[in-house]
Structure formats: C-alpha cells, structure tokens
Amino acid sequence: MAKFDTLSLHAGQEPDAETGARAVPIYQSASFVFPDSDTAAGLFNIERGGHVYSRLSNPTNAVLEERLAALDNGVGAIATASGQAALHLAIATIAGAGDHVVASASIYGGSHNLLHYTLSRFGIETTFVNPRSIDDFRAAIRPNTKLIFAETIGNPGLEVLDVPAVAAVAGEHRLPLLVDATFTTPWLSRPIDQGADLVMHSATKFLSGHGVVIGGLIVDGGTFDWEASGRFPTLTEPYDGFHDLVFSEEFGPAAFITRARKEGLRDFGACMSPTTAFHILQGVETLSLRMERHVQNAQLIAEFLEAADGVESVSYPGLPSHPDHALGRSLLPRGCGGVLTFTIAGGRPAGIKLIENLSLFSHLANIGDAKSLVIHPASTTHHRMSADALASAGIGEGMIRISVGLEDPTDLTDDLKRGLRASQPRPKR
Amino acid sequence: MRLEINDTPTFVGTASRAPRPDAPSILMIHGAGMDHSVWTLPARYFARHGFNIIAPDLPGHGRSGGDAAATIESIAAFCTDLLNALAVKRCHVVGHSMGSLAALSLAGEGVIAIESLSLLGTSAPMPVTDVLIDTASSERMKAYQMANAWSHSQSGTFGANENPGYSNFNLGQRLMERCDEGVYAADLSACNSCARGMDYARACRAPALVVIGSDDKMTAPVRGASVAEALDNPQVVQLDGCGHAMLTEAPNAVLDALIARISPAT
Numbered sequence: 001m002a003k004f005d006t007l008s009l010h011a012g013q014e015p016d017a018e019t020g021a022r023a024v025p026i027y028q029s030a031s032f033v034f035p036d037s038d039t040a041a042g043l044f045n046i047e048r049g050g051h052v053y054s055r056l057s058n059p060t061n062a063v064l065e066e067r068l069a070a071l072d073n074g075v076g077a078i079a080t081a082s083g084q085a086a087l088h089l090a091i092a093t094i095a096g097a098g099d100h101v102v103a104s105a106s107i108y109g110g111s112h113n114l115l116h117y118t119l120s121r122f123g124i125e126t127t128f129v130n131p132r133s134i135d136d137f138r139a140a141i142r143p144n145t146k147l148i149f150a151e152t153i154g155n156p157g158l159e160v161l162d163v164p165a166v167a168a169v170a171g172e173h174r175l176p177l178l179v180d181a182t183f184t185t186p187w188l189s190r191p192i193d194q195g196a197d198l199v200m201h202s203a204t205k206f207l208s209g210h211g212v213v214i215g216g217l218i219v220d221g222g223t224f225d226w227e228a229s230g231r232f233p234t235l236t237e238p239y240d241g242f243h244d245l246v247f248s249e250e251f252g253p254a255a256f257i258t259r260a261r262k263e264g265l266r267d268f269g270a271c272m273s274p275t276t277a278f279h280i281l282q283g284v285e286t287l288s289l290r291m292e293r294h295v296q297n298a299q300l301i302a303e304f305l306e307a308a309d310g311v312e313s314v315s316y317p318g319l320p321s322h323p324d325h326a327l328g329r330s331l332l333p334r335g336c337g338g339v340l341t342f343t344i345a346g347g348r349p350a351g352i353k354l355i356e357n358l359s360l361f362s363h364l365a366n367i368g369d370a371k372s373l374v375i376h377p378a379s380t381t382h383h384r385m386s387a388d389a390l391a392s393a394g395i396g397e398g399m400i401r402i403s404v405g406l407e408d409p410t411d412l413t414d415d416l417k418r419g420l421r422a423s424q425p426r427p428k429r
Numbered sequence: 430m431r432l433e434i435n436d437t438p439t440f441v442g443t444a445s446r447a448p449r450p451d452a453p454s455i456l457m458i459h460g461a462g463m464d465h466s467v468w469t470l471p472a473r474y475f476a477r478h479g480f481n482i483i484a485p486d487l488p489g490h491g492r493s494g495g496d497a498a499a500t501i502e503s504i505a506a507f508c509t510d511l512l513n514a515l516a517v518k519r520c521h522v523v524g525h526s527m528g529s530l531a532a533l534s535l536a537g538e539g540v541i542a543i544e545s546l547s548l549l550g551t552s553a554p555m556p557v558t559d560v561l562i563d564t565a566s567s568e569r570m571k572a573y574q575m576a577n578a579w580s581h582s583q584s585g586t587f588g589a590n591e592n593p594g595y596s597n598f599n600l601g602q603r604l605m606e607r608c609d610e611g612v613y614a615a616d617l618s619a620c621n622s623c624a625r626g627m628d629y630a631r632a633c634r635a636p637a638l639v640v641i642g643s644d645d646k647m648t649a650p651v652r653g654a655s656v657a658e659a660l661d662n663p664q665v666v667q668l669d670g671c672g673h674a675m676l677t678e679a680p681n682a683v684l685d686a687l688i689a690r691i692s693p694a695t
Contacts, residue, residue, distance in 0.1 A: 049591025
C-alpha cells in the first residue's frame with residue numbers, strides 16, 4: 001500500500017481519461033446520462049459502478065470519499081453536507097426510536113445539541129459520560145444501546161480519548177465505536193487502526209484547512225460484525241425499501257457504508273456539493289504538511305501561554321502539565337493537534353478584552369483554518385449547554401479556545417502578548 | 430439461503446431473491462480467502478434478469494461451517510452436492526481464481542451439465558509461492574496484506590473505483606481478515622496442488638469465457654491465455670491495467686463479459 005502522503009495526492013483518482021486533466025475535475029452536474037435503459041436499471045439496482053444523481057454520488061465527491069477511506073484505512077466513505085450531517089447519517093443508519101447512544105460529554109456543542117435535544121425528539125436517547133472514565137462508558141450501556149461516540153480530542157476539553165480502551169468496552173458489548181477525528185485528521189490519528197469501527201470528520205476544519213467550505217465525511221472501517229452483534233436489523237434483515245436487500249449479506253464488510261448511501265443519503269439528502277469536494281481535496285493534498293506546522297505552532301503557543309502573565313492555566317495535551325500528556329504521546333505520536341484552550345485571569349470580562357484586542361487571531365466560530373482563530377466557548381459554540389453540562393465538559397467562564405494557524409509563531413505570540421496586556425488590570429504606579 | 434450440505438451448515442448467496450424452479454441457474458464460486466459477497470454486483474444483475482443465483486460460501490468460508498477443502502476436486506465435489514441438493518440439473522458456472530479451478534474441475538469431470546463456463550483470473554496449474562503459503566499458516570494477517578497487495582494493479586491500489594465511495598484495496602483486506610485461522614492457507618495449498626487443471630480445460634466442451642487482467646500478478650496473463658488455448662474456442666477478454674481483483678477493479682467490464690457469455694440476448 002502506498003504511504004500517507006502519496007495517498008493524500010493520488011488515492012481515488014487517475015488523470016481524467018477524456019481530457020487529461022491532472023487535477024480532479026469538478027463534475028458540476030445534478031445527473032448523469034444513462035447509455036441505455038438496462039444500464040439505468042442496473043445502476044439503480046446496485047449491479048454496476050457509476051453515477052445516477054449527485055445526491056447519491058458524484059465523480060468529484062467519489063474521489064474525496066475514496067481518498068479519505070484510504071487515509072483512514074476504511075472500506076468506504078461518504079461525503080456529507082457538513083460534519084453534523086455525517087454524525088446524523090451515521091446514527092440514523094443504525095439507530096431509531098427507542099434506541100440509545102453512549103457519548104462522551106466533551107464533544108462539539110453542535111454534536112451535543114443533536115444528541116441531547118434533537119435526536120431525543122425522535123426517540124433516540126443519549127447518556128453522556130466522562131471521556132476519561134472507561135468504567136463510565138461501560139456502565140452507561142443499556143440493552144438498547146446502538147453506538148458509542150466520542151472525539152479523538154474532546155472539544156473544548158482537549159481530553160485525549162483512549163481509543164483502544166473504549167473500543168475494548170464497545171467490543172465487549174458488540175457495539176460499534178464511532179470516533180469524531182476532526183481535531184486530529186488521519187495524519188495524527190487513525191482510530192480504525194486503534195479499534196474504532198466508524199470515523200467521522202468535519203471536513204470544514206483541518207481537512208479542508210482554509211475555512212472556505214462546509215463539509216463532512218463518514219468512514220466505515222469494515223471491521224464491525226453486524227450479524228454477530230444481533231442488534232442491527234437495518235443491516236442484517238431484509239430492507240423493504242430496496243427489494244429485501246440484506247446489506248450485511250450482500251456487502252459484507254461494506255454493509256454500513258452501503259446502507260448509509262442507499263438509504264440515508266438518498267432519503268435525508270444531506271449530500272456534499274462537488275465544488276465543496278474539490279476544495280476539500282485541495283486541502284487534503286497538503287494535509288500532512290499543514291498538520292505538522294499546526295502542531296509545531298500549537299506547541300509553541302501552549303508553552304508561551306503557560307509562562308505568560310494573566311494566564312491561569314493552559315490545556316494542551318502536548319504539555320507535560322496536561323493530564324493526558326502520556327496518553328497523547330502514545331496514541332498521537334505526531335502531535336496533539338492545533339487547538340488549545342486557556343483560562344485567563346479575570347474571567348469572562350478579561351476574556352472579552354483579550355479577544356477584542358487580538359489582531360492576527362480572528363474571532364469566529366471555527367477551527368482548523370490556516371489562519372489562527374479564537375473564541376469563548378461558554379458564550380458561543382457551547383452556549384446551549386446547561387451550567388451542569390458545561391461543568392462536566394470542563395468549560396469554564398474564563399476559558400478561551402484558540403485554533404493555532406500557520407502564521408509565523410513569533411507574530412502569534414506578539415499578538416497574544418498585546419491581547420493579554422489589554423485584558424489585565426494595569427499595575428499601579 | 431441456508432442449508433445443510435453433507436451435514437455442514439452452508440450459506441448460499443442468492444442476491445436476496447428466492448430461487449424459482451423453472452429459472453436458469455448460475456453457480457458462482459469465489460476465490461481463496463473470499464466469500465459469496467465478491468459476486469454481489471453480477472449476481473444482482475443476473476437475478477434481475479431471471480436467473481437463480483447460487484453463490485455459496487465454500488466450506489469454512491464466510492457464513493458456512495466446516496473445514497476449508499484440501500483440494501480443488503473437493504471444492505468441485507461440494508459444488509456438485511450443493512447443486513444436487515437444490516435439484517439443479519444444468520447451470521452456468523463462473524469462478525474467480527481458486528473458484529475458476531473448481532469450475533474447471535466441475536466442467537472437466539462432466540458430472541453436471543454446464544451451459545457455460547466463465548473463468549476470471551485463472552491459471553492451470555495455479556502455483557502459489559511457498560512464502561505465501563507458509564506465511565498464511567504462521568502469520569495470516571501478514572499473508573492477507575501480501576496477497577491483497579499482489580491482487581491489485583498499481584492503479585487498483587490507488588483506486589478511482591467505478592463504484593463510488595469504496596476503497597477496493599481496504600475492502601479486499603477486510604474480507605480476508607474475516608477468514609478463520611487456517612482457511613486461507615488451506616485454500617492456497619489446494620490451488621498449489623491442483624495438477625489436472627489443463628486436463629479439465631481440454632475436456633471441457635461448454636462454451637467458455639476467460640477474463641484476463643493485464644496487470645494480474647497472482648495469475649499471470651500468460652497463464653490465463655494458456656488455459657484459453659486449452660478450451661474449445663472460448664471468448665477471451667483482456668482487461669487492460671487490471672489486476673487479479675478484477676471483480677472490484679473492473680466490475681463493469683467483468684459484468685459485460687459475463688453478460689456476453691451467459692445471456693447475450695438480454
């Protein structure tokens with residue numbers, strides 16, 4: 001198998017046979033012409049490879065999907081309209097009313113909303129657990145549990161998930177483990193290699209890398225035995241919506257990703273635009289180079305902040321002071337990502353002053369841009385969470401989250417020095 | 430479909446369609462370390478066009494019980510027993526790799542009436558390097574990686590899959606990883622020890638098809654061509670740039686070749 005950097009550039013694509021185009025063309029077409037009626041029927045009936053309608057598949061998206069499947073060591077992938085769409089598609093493929101999810105309490109606020117508020121309206125309950133407590137994951141599992149969900153690095157708590165340990169718990173109960181690897185990308189972490197069964201990404205972030213598009217991906221490791229589990233009739237029993245197709249029988253290791261495309265993408269329709277797929281592919285081509293710099297800069301900024309006046313604490317798994325530092329070194333040997341949080345002296349008012357006095361760090365709701373970003377999670381990305389939920393996710397009033405970009409790190413530390421000075425009371429003369 | 434063959438629980442893929450007694454049948458025999466799911470796309474095509482699909486998980490493979498057969502002739506005997514159990518008197522036979530040798534054995538022995546014989550990625554003999562057989566016995570996961578890499582062409586390794594969104598390379602790997610201990614080694618030994626493949630080919634009188642991947646490193650194109658020469662006026666289709674894993678690397682071309690052989694009027 002080719003190495004990571006080669007796959008980043010070549011997986012899923014050959015130069016265009018018609019035109020010789022080296023770059024992946026944007027196939028901006030809603031539909032694709034059938035050569036004859038039998039081929040049309042065959043494409044609908046999953047007898048042939050090809051494309052029908054861009055909600056179901058598209059040649060540009062297919063390159064991105066196959067590339068991420070290769071990079072994540074999965075059997076297949078689906079590009080979705082957003083990371084949220086990827087999470088919803090994954091859950092909707094295997095769970096329904098009356099089912100239950102066990103999720104880390106330290107996850108992206110949007111994911112928390114989906115699980116806690118929205119899916120509960122549709123009869124899917126979630127129990128949130130401390131991602132550092134393997135016993136809590138185990139204790140939360142019920143007979144109707146269908147999925148365990150967590151992030152490789154919690155947002156914004158920055159807990160490093162012990163993927164092998166959580167995967168072992170999932171395995172004990174024959175449950176799939178879905179890991180959101182948005183913070184790490186396949187360059188820093190391949191959860192499937194560590195025992196996870198499904199991986200999702202918000203491709204808006206580091207995969208795209210330039211803050212220009214919204215997109216998501218779900219990757220199927222092909223490792224989970226749906227039949228042996230006995231909990232997943234959507235994959236192991238005849239499906240009325242496809243002439244009694246039994247996905248686990250006909251598609252074996254690719255049962256999940258096939259059902260997700262043939263049902264969830266078809267019916268919920270949260271597909272990715274081919275132009276978006278093109279932009280994300282540009283990011284993926286330089287993924288390892290950018291992630292190396294993100295990690296280097298984040299480490300430098302974390303060390304700077306840890307020594308800076310006006311900073312009460314810094315959370316970054318690359319720092320020896322972080323409780324998951326050793327785990328991070330073990331599971332994330334290439335580094336712990338480009339996001340860190342810190343708590344500023346003076347609480348929320350000081351945080352506001354800091355943010356409003358930064359010039360290189362852009363104040364916005366995103367991470368993984370080439371440019372450095374800053375936000376106050378308690379009042380923005382996680383504002384719908386209750387005080388208890390914020391506390392259990394480790395989000396304090398004074399917490400600032402920054403996504404460290406690719407600028408020269410000395411310019412970033414100079415910017416932070418200015419912001420910190422403005423945020424703190426001036427010493428009396 | 431699940432049934433007992435020689436007291437062994439046997440799973441047979443049917444493309445999710447119940448068999449019809451009056452319909453023509455196609456027996457599809459998978460390769461070493463695989464199962465019936467490699468046939469899903471062509472099986473679904475022919476099922477839609479009125480054929481009964483008989484795509485077994487060979488003993489020891491996939492959802493079937495029992496031990497993997499030690500010889501190609503044993504696989505052929507299992508297939509004969511399966512067809513008898515299903516009261517199938519005549520059928521088309523399709524085989525890939527190890528399955529192609531079993532298909533040749535069925536055709537050469539003349540025990541059942543074969544309407545057509547399609548051999549994908551074939552070779553007779555089908556020598557397997559000792560390194561791979563030994564590794565399959567001692568470190569099967571490593572053997573799967575070796576075989577999976579050798580089964581794909583250069584371009585097949587990178588993908589550009591006709592089937593959107595799948596990684597054929599990783600799919601092949603995962604499928605083999607589902608094999609129980611000893612199954613893949615037994616399959617490879619059965620291929621390696623089959624000495625009568627060319628005899629079977631010369632004895633076969635059924636209309637035949639040989640599909641050759643130009644970049645096939647497991648069953649070299651020249652070996653597939655030799656089998657074709659021994660058959661009686663077969664159709665020969667060469668897939669340029671395709672490796673041994675032709676059912677996933679070139680699913681549409683393989684299907685078109687099978688349609689031309691099995692049901693050209695469809």
